[in-house]
Amino acid sequence: MRESMEFDVVIVGAGPAGLSTACRLMQQSQKEERELTVCVIEKGSEVGAHIFSGAVFETRALDEIFPDWKERGAPLNTPVTSDEIYLLKNAEKAQKLPNSLVPKTMHNEGNYIISVGNLCRWLAEQAEELGVEVFPGFPAAEILYGDDGEVKGVITGDMGIDAKGEQKADYMPGMELHGKYTIFSEGCRGHLGKQLINKYQLDSESDTQHYGIGLKELWEIEPSKHKPGLVVHGAGWPLTKETSGGSFLYHAENNQVMVGIVIDLSYSNPFISPFDELQRMKHHPIFKDTLEGGTRISYGARAIAKGGLNSLPKMHFPGGLLIGCDAGTLNFAKIKGTHTAMKSGILAAESIFTAISSEITVSNELSSFTEAFKTSWLHEELHQTRNFGPAMHKFGTYMGGAFNYLDQNWFKGKLPFTLHDTKPDHEQLKPAAECTDIAYPKPDNKISFDKLSSVFISNTNHEEDQPCHLKLKSEVIPVEKNLALFAGPEARFCPAGVYEFVENPENQQQQLQINAQNCLHCKTCDIKDPTQNITWQVPEGLGGPSYPNM
C-alpha cells in the first residue's frame, strides 16, 4: 500500500499556470476566511529549473493577481524600449520592416523582457508565503482515478529504482496525493495531460494540436553592445519557404541577451535539425554583430503548443482542470503564452474556490470554468488570433504573413471565418528519398557550437541507474521505419542528442541508442516521431535540466 496525503487542491507543475492557480486560491481562501490546503508538485529539482521561455512578458494577468508586484520585488526589470522586425533574405542580408507593416500583435510597448524561470521562482515564494505547500523534485507519474471514473489525484514517481526495475538502497516509493480537485499545468505536451485528453476525449470538438520547438541560448555580451529593452524578431532565413518559424534576440538585464529560434513542428523535410538551424542562424549579421566577443552561458529547448483557440481541447473533466500550455492557451500571433497561462490559472482558481465553498461533489464537472473562460479577455484574445497559425500553414510565411497583417490590423482578428489546420505535425514528414539532405556548417566554437557542449551548459542531469524514461512501443520501428523511410529524424529533431543510430558491433546492423540522461524534457520526440512510437514519461524526481535564468 502506498502512503497517501489529502489536499483540497493538488496542482501538477510549478509553471506560470500552476503557481497562479495556487496563489489565487490562497488569496480567496484568506479573503473569505475559509481554510484551504493546496500543494504544487514540480518535477524539477527546484522551481524554475525546468522553465524555458523567451521571454517578452505582458503583465495583464500578473496585474490581476499581484497589483503590487513592483513593491513585492517581482523580477521584471527590463521594460521593452524598442521593437525591430527583420526579414532575413539570406545568410547576409536583411530588410527591416517599417512599423506600419507589422501586425499589431507583434508590438511590445508596455511589456517586459524577463526570465520566466525567475518569475516562477518569485511566484513560488509568494505562494509559500500565502500557505501553499510547494514540493520541487516530485514528478507526478500517474493519474489516480476514483470509482466513478473521476480524477482523484496523482501518484508521485518512485525514487531509487535501478535500470532493471529493482529497488536500490535509497528506494522510496511514490505517494498518492488526493485532491478534491487536481489541476494539470505541466506545460506543453504534458505527459499526464496527454492521457487525460485521450481518456476523456477532450479534443473531440477541437482541431488537432500544433507545435513548435523553441531553442534558446543565454549570452553575456560586451557592455558596449548591450541595449537593455531592445526586442529583435526575424523571419525568413535560415528557414526555407516550407518551414515556418522565426528568430528572436532580446536584450535583458546584466549585459545578457537571449537569442533563439522557434520552428514549427509541421516541417516536412526529415533532414531539418532545429539545433543546427539555431547555430547557423547566429552567424547572420543581425545576431552575430551582437554576440561576437560575448560568452554563451546557457542553452535549452522546449516545445510550444501553438494551435490556439481552434486546437484548444475542453479544459474540464470530472475532478479537475487542464490549464496553461498543457491545454494550449498560448497566443501564437504574439508568441506569448505566459500571461495567458497565468490567466487560465486565475480562472481555474476562481471556479474551484466557488465549487469547494458551495460543496459541489467532485463528480460535478467544473463546467463553470468554461463559462468563465468564454467571457474572459483570455478567450477574446485567443479568438482574435485564431487564424494566425493556420494562415501561415495554408499560405506559407509570405502570403500568410500578408493575410495576418490584414486580419490583425484591419479587422482586429474579427474576420467572420476561421481557418482550420487538421493534419497532425507527426504526419507531415515526407520520406527522406523525396527530400534534399541539408549540409549544416561546422561550428566555429565562437558563435556556433556542437550539441554536446550545448547540452552541458543546460546543466541537465539524471540519475544514471534508472529505467529509461523514453519508452518505445516497438523496438524495431526506429530502424525499420524511422531510419529506413525518414533517415532517422529523431537524431536531428532531438535538441539534446538523446537519439543516436549506431552500428551494433555484433551484427553490423544499425540500432537506436537512447542517451536518456541528456534529455531536456522538451517533449519534441513525443510530438514529432513520425510513427508515434516514442512516449515521454517522467524520469526519477530531481532529474532534468537546471536552467539558471531561462
Add this chain to the structure above:
Amino acid sequence: MKILIMVKRVTDPNVTIRPNMDSSNVDLTNVKMAMNPFCEIATEEAIRLKEAGIASEVIVLSIGDKQSQDQIRTSLAMGADRGILIETDATLEPLNIAKLAAKVIEEEEIDLVLLGKQSSDKDNNQTGQMLAAIKDWGQATFASKLYISNEKATVTREVDTGLQTIELTLPAIVTCDLRLNTPRFASLPNIMKAKRKPLVIKPIEEFGLDLTPRFKMLNVESPQVREAGDILGSVDELLEKLKTTEGVL
C-alpha cells in the same frame, strides 16, 4: 548521546558555474544551490544512529546566509531533530567556521560531531581537523564506516594505502567520506513536518569572535577549454599531421 551535524549550502554539483564579469568571484545569480553531498552523508549517518537508539538528539548547524535554512530544513526532513543557523552574509574560512562550531558544541554539550570531509564548492578539507584541534578532541577523517559503543567510536578511514580502522574516545569529531552510506530521500510528509521543527537563527555578532579573513581572493578564472580533437583515418595521416601542421616531428 547528542550529535551535532554541520551542513553547508553550496552550488549544486550538477550545475556549471563561471566567473562573474570582473573575475572577482563565481557568478552565483540564480545558480541552483544544494546541500554539500558529504553533509547529506553526515546527516544520514546521524539519523541512523538515532534510529538505532544510540543517539538521543540530532542537532543540525549551518553557518551562512538566510537561505541556508533550506539546507537545514532538508536535514530536518531527513530526520534531524532541530536546527541552528548562524546567519552571516560573509563567506567564512574554515578556521572561523570551526571557531563558531566550537561555541555551539559547548552550549549544546555535544558528544559527537559529524560533518562532511570537505565541501564540494571549495574543497578545503579543513573544518573538521581545525575543530578537533580547537576542542582538543580526537578526530577520524574520511570515515567509510562508523560503529559506536561504550563511549567509543570505531571508525574505518579511507586512506591512500587502503582502509585504516581506529578507535576514538568520545567526544570526538568524524568527517564523512562518500562510501559511508547512501543518504535517503526526504519524503513529502517529512518535508511538511520539517517545516514545523524548531530552527533558531542566531546573528553571528552574538558570538563576539574575531572573524577577519586571513586570505584574500585575488582572481577567479574558468579552466582552459580543451580544443576539439580530430579523428584521423590512419597512422600515416597522423604522422603526416605531426610533421606538417603540428610541426613536432
